[in-house]
Amino acid sequence: MNTPAHHPPGPDGDAAREGLHPLFRPRSVAIIGMSGKPGSAGQVVLGNLVRGGFPGDVYLVGRSGGHIDGREVFTDVAQLPESLDLAILMLPAEAVLEALRGCVARRVRAAVCFASGFAEMGEAGRAQQREMAEVARAGGMTLMGPNTVGYFNYVDAFYVMMVELVLPPRLDPAAGPAVAVAAQSGGIGAHIAASLQARGVPISYMMTTGNEAQVGLAEMISFFADDPHTGAVVVYAEQIRSAPGFLAAARSARAKGKAVVLLHPGRSEQSQASAASHTGALAGNHAAMRLAVSHAGVLVADSLEEVIDLGQLLLRFPQAPTGGLGLVTASGALCGITQDYVEPLGLALPPLAPEQVEVLRSHLPAYTPPRNPLDLGTLAGWRPELIGLGTAAVLADPAVGSVVVSLPMPEPQASVRWLQSFLDGTADSSKPAIFVMQNEDVALDPAFIALARRSGTVVMRSPERALRALASLTRFGRDRAMAVVSSGQTAPASQALPVLGTGTQAEWVGKQVLRAMGIRTPEGALATTPGEAVRIADRIGYPVVMKAQAATLAHKSEVGGVLLGIRDEAAVHAAWQQLHDNVAAADAGLVLDGVLVEAMGDRGLELVVGATRDAQWGPILMVGLGGIWVEALGDVQLLAPDLSAAAIVERLHRLKAAKLLTGFRGTPPVDLDAVADVVAALGQFMLAHPHISEVDINPLVVYAAGKGVIALDALVVTHENGAA
Structure with missing residues (x-):
């Protein structure tokens, strides 16, 4: 960094x-x-x-x-x-x-x-x-x-x-x-x-x-x-x-x-x-x-x-919206283009409420559907008042947060009438509204410009720029609405941290840090002899996983330092030898802290949750699809360390893989509240412990709603000695 x-x-x-x-x-x-x-x-x-x-x-x-x-x-x-x-x-x-x-x-x-x-x-x-x-x-x-x-x-x-x-x-x-x-x-x-x-x-x-x-x-x-x-x-x-x-x-x-x-x-x-x-x-x-x-x-x-x-x-609309987009136009083609354009931006065109449909129906001919987006077609040319009536009806809908009125440039006098109708339609609303006069390479009429400036109208010449700006403004409004930290929110009660040296900590130490945060890890312990490994396995029950442990062994799987599905005492002894042989083949001089023996966890959806401390900006959190997918896809959301649980859940729904969280092809919805609790606990932990540089939990396995989560691996990095 x-x-x-x-x-x-x-x-x-x-x-x-x-x-x-x-x-x-x-x-x-x-x-x-x-x-x-x-x-x-x-x-x-x-x-x-x-x-x-x-x-x-x-x-x-x-x-x-x-x-x-x-x-x-x-x-x-x-x-x-x-x-x-x-x-x-x-x-x-x-x-x-x-x-x-x-x-x-x-x-x-x-x-x-x-x-x-x-x-x-x-x-x-x-x-x-x-x-x-x-x-x-x-x-x-x-x-x-x-x-x-x-x-x-x-x-x-x-x-x-x-x-x-x-x-x-x-x-x-x-x-x-x-x-x-x-x-x-x-x-x-x-x-x-x-x-x-x-x-x-x-x-x-x-x-x-x-x-x-x-x-x-x-x-x-x-x-x-x-x-x-x-x-x-x-x-x-x-x-x-x-x-x-x-x-x-x-x-x-x-x-x-x-x-x-x-x-x-x-x-x-x-x-x-x-x-x-x-x-x-x-x-x-x-x-x-x-x-x-x-x-x-x-x-x-x-x-x-x-x-x-x-x-x-x-400048014109300091309160950013949170609702969807309303569109009033004279072009059916633009309605389709807009749908395609705003969908990747996360800005929908919500259907109008029945009340607004009825208002529009009272003004529109039978052949013009009262809906959002509203296509006035040729009506704008001979009934310009419909621009204002349509704009007012769309803005009045509670699901609409902003509106674009995008029209092809008419002759000069008509352009002024159209703008005035737009102003009539927006007079009683504080929601952001943009008037797009298309044909952007054609100069605007001076009378149109004068009216726009007197009224403070936000006029743009490109519908795409208007849509992009409103999408950004709406995302910002939604983020601001969700970013309010719960009043009186405090960090969960935590146990004392182990004494941590400088730099990367071994997984078995990192998991002590997670448990101090209240984050569940598999039952198990560090063994320093084969006999101790057998006693731990007998206590927690077979099958078990065995992992070679050293602070410098960050990618254990790549050197054969992780063995799964070990089912009896003889397999523990064999796995002990195999782990040490594998690690020695990769790095003959590496001395292990020991071997972490843990219960095998049930399958679930693998996520990654992490935090890093930027030297200038402080802690930043990350949550996304975990396991190997974090490197393959990079499907993550970056979060501030003091977000409320509700805001964290909302950000989880922005992941590209969000369908996997809410139930997909027969799988049940996962426990998003438990994931949010882990992220919130990690954020509070990073704020409270400035000597912690990084924490990476990958994978964090999440189970069906109400069943919680478990952290299968942990990386903790410090930049100075001492316990918190």
């Missing part, structure tokens, strides 16, 4: 938000590194400030001195007045540290550094970046960057950019809350902001955080959570450097009714088998990040298109 980058703790809480005010809306600015050459970067920054109408004082510092646009250019930072709000550093990397020290001496409250050549260049650059952060922190200064391309504050028309801008529109406060964009890539941040603006979505801020020597995404989100102009936050992250800070900021934003949408590349890490256990191999750093941030209330997008679509949706 990846290790987190060194990230010194930045300002937090109220201090962080207060520290960002000089960056976002300063009263005075110094541009350091000015050149008299027309078109130089410093002059471009100055021009953007002036053309944006910045009302505060602007000071210039440059080696050549002189005057620029009537302003004196100081030759030394020491000539600046004290207690300026913001210093904009237009300097090469080698000059930044000295300038920061000079700014601290003048009690400058904040600085933004554009220069590259720091942590992205290797260890020397990282050391210089750390020193910059330490200088700023010691001086009580907030530092943004280095390696940022700047930012836009649309609220105050304050623009800090190194490129000459066609100044973006200033936010109209009367338009209501806006989307804030925070990105570690200037190009992606600008693309997201521009794409949203092109749809008429208001933007409050577009911030690029660069290398985040001090201020990063967590501080941005915390600021936006309290900002009255911001209603939703879109984040592009290539590396989240402060996991606890990011999670706390996301929870704060959600608590204040502001959605956070994240795009984070790197999903291919899930295919890297970088850990010893199945859980570690299937739960890479990106998977752990996704699980942790989702559990904190962040909606994680899978593409650039999706993060834009979801940002627009969540």
Whole structure:
């Protein structure tokens, strides 16, 4: 797994938000590194400030001195007045540290550094970046960057950019809350902001955080959570450097009714088998990040298109739905396409309730079936009011959580009438609704655009993008609804753990850990002599299984270290010798702890349950089809460690092999409640015992409902000595 980058703790809480005010809306600015050459970067920054109408004082510092646009250019930072709000550093990397020290001496409250050549260049650059952060922190200064391309504050028309801008529109406060964009890539941040603006979505801020020597995404989100102009936050992250800070900021934003949408590349890490256990191999750093941030209330997008679509949706509809999809269209073909498209996404089109059927029947001709999806056919052209009536009826159905109205583009005046009918139909509903005007390569009529923007309508041009966005939003809503931990939920009473060494533990030790969690294992014990093995077998009853035991023998079956169906004393002696011969053939120097002798378990459905501890994001759980199938199919669900039992059962039903859990071809349903109890106990155990790195139970055999489970094998890995 990846290790987190060194990230010194930045300002937090109220201090962080207060520290960002000089960056976002300063009263005075110094541009350091000015050149008299027309078109130089410093002059471009100055021009953007002036053309944006910045009302505060602007000071210039440059080696050549002189005057620029009537302003004196100081030759030394020491000539600046004290207690300026913001210093904009237009300097090469080698000059930044000295300038920061000079700014601290003048009690400058904040600085933004554009220069590259720091942590992205290797260890020397990282050391210089750390020193910059330490200088700023010691001086009580907030530092943004280095390696940022700047930012836009649309609220105050304050623009800090190194490129000459066609100044973006200033936010109209009367338009209501806006989307804030925070990105570690200037190009992606600008693309997201521009794409949203092109749809008429208001933007409050577009911030690029660069290398985040001090201020990063967590501080941005915390600021936006309290900002009255911001209603939703879109984040592009290539590396989240402060996991606890990011999670706390996301929870704060959600608590204040502001959605956070994240795009984070790197999903291919899930295919890297970088850990010893199945859980570690299937739960890479990106998977752990996704699980942790989702559990904190962040909606994680899978593409650039999706993060834009979801940002627009969540600004307008901050409460994610849990119900199915409603579709109103004028195309029977689109009804079929939609059914095919949403099924893999887990979003159904539920049949309408009888009440809604009757409402529709009263408005529709006999040849138009009142159902979901609702195909109006040619009726939309000569009875446009049916668009609104149909939309209202579908939205009123309790099983419907969101609706798409997708229509081919008509002539311009009709498009406005259709949109107005849609608005009439959605007026009494708070459920997410998207109006799709198809023919996406054809420009929209200006009157249509004006009405859409005045009304705040979510308009898209692609039915597929609309469906994908609503499917993601609905999955998120369902996860949020199920993720509530039962109030007062506590870990089950547990026995004392055995003393554990560092690293991988032998199976017989791992099973002691499971029993301490209250998880049932086969009856048996460790034998160190053949005679002891016979006594254990006589006590627990034949047939038995015998397993060679050593901490370094993780895959016993592959070396002949597991023998099944041993039925008498003579077979025990023979198995003892065979096990030792098999292990010696594979590794002549391996010394066994002994042989684990256990009762043979009854057959049942084999699952895998595991946990691993990500260095940055903490514990992550896994449950799925077990035995050899976990490696062959990878049919697993990843879970947060503090989910309720009900949420765990719901996630079990998302497995591709879920039919096997509920009864398949004459087999009875299995004991899902017992599986959920094991997963919940393991989650609480990982939270309570930070020295445990991994636990892998494979297989966990589950029996028919009410018959419980039993753990047939266990792998436990620690990263420090000592008992819990």
